[in-house]
Amino acid sequence: MQKLPKCNLILWTICLMTMILCAGCIQQKPLEKLGLITTSGYDLAGKNKIKGTAVVQKFDPMTRAATKVITSYAKTTKGLRQQENLQSNQKLVSGQLRSVTYSRELAKKGIIQLVDTLNRDAAIGNMVYLTIADQTASEIMQIENRNKGNLNLGTYMYNLIKQNVEGEQVISPTLHEFNHNYYDIGRDPVLPILKVKGKDVIISGVGLFQEDRLVDELKQGDLFYLKILVDKYKAGTKEMGFKPEQLEKLILKNENYTRKPIFSKIYVTVDNIRSKTKIKLVNKKKLHFRVDVKLDSRVLEMTQALDLGKPASVKFLQKKFDQQMKKKVEELLLRFKELGIDPVGLGNEYEAHLRGKTITKEEWDRVYKDVTFDVHVKNTIERTGVID
Secondary structure, three states: OOOOOHHHHHHHHHHHHHHHHHHHHOOOOOHHHEEEEEEEEEEEOOOOOEEEEEEEEEOOOOOOOEEEEEEEEEOOHHHHHHHHHOOOOOEEEOOOOOEEEEOHHHHHHOOHHHHHHHHHOOOOOOOOEEEEEOOOHHHHHOHHHHOOOOOOHHHHHHHHHHHHHHOOOOOOOEHHHHHHHHHOOOOOOEEEEEEEEOOEEEEEEEEEEEOOEEEEEEEHHHHHHHHHHHOOOOOEEEEEEEOHHHHOOOOEOOOOOOOOOOOOOEEEEEEEEEEEEEEEEEEOOOOEEEEEEEEEEEEEEEOOOEOOOOHHHHHHHHHHHHHHHHHHHHHHHHHHHHHOOOOOOHHHHHHHOOOOOOOOHHHHHHHHOOOEEEEEEEEEEEEEOOOO
16 A cells, blocks of 8 residues: 655645634534524614514423513614523524514614614525514514414514415515615615504504605505506405496396395405506606506406306406506505605616616605606406306
């Protein structure tokens, strides 16, 4: 057997010793010695002080995983972390943080400084969900104690938002998307609003921001029209109501059927909604935008037995959909204009027509007041489903 040259043997020995020393320098973090913060909330607590509430998941090899709610007060988030560690027998880490909630009061004053803290923490990913509490963030966090630790609030809130984003009920509120919309001149962020209901947390609406300040909110019914404007529907669902006289031209499935509607309105649910919206600046000098919304869907359910097997009935229903949606979209765009917010991204479209020139936030705010809209909505009912 050929022996290694002496110089090579020395080199291999040095490499081996270096690897052993490096391995010994790596900080070990056994799971049972860590407290994993899964969700946290922030509230104002008097002048120049914030209240932090964190839900911590702990692991003990002798027992099942347990959760604990820790509350602290400080002037900065790092100060909150120090205070929280003083209340825990395990080192608290944020690598498993899944959602962050800000109180309504705090959101009205501005949250960018607190959001920036998340950006600077290398352990926190940019897919963390940001939310607003209907009242206080502490109230949301304390749901963990109401359920006596059986809820696992961090996982529950993450799944609550995730499944509604995937179900196209909520616009995705990740840290990445908040940053993108905040720092983009021609767009403002939106975040879901959480509310306590019994022992659960629910999504009650969507908060509208002017830069980093909460200025208004949309109830769940209006979120459909916001999503149409800012995103594409791929398989959405929407329920709409019409007064009976509005549908009097529709032919009953059975002409002898005389049962009166159960409700004061006739309700129609459409699903498998696929939408495509095009927003175009048609007059740069007068700042006039044309908004074209096209939707394909099927009728899933109606509270009156109407004969949708006849083309005239389907066309009439499509016309009613067009009129109602056009009115709602126009109202929403005017509402945004009056508030001076731009969650739709009209400023992006305006800047795209400036041939490479960029605009400042102040310039867009000034010209945004003069914007006008021309909205066109076209519904196509491709199939009809179950008639109730």
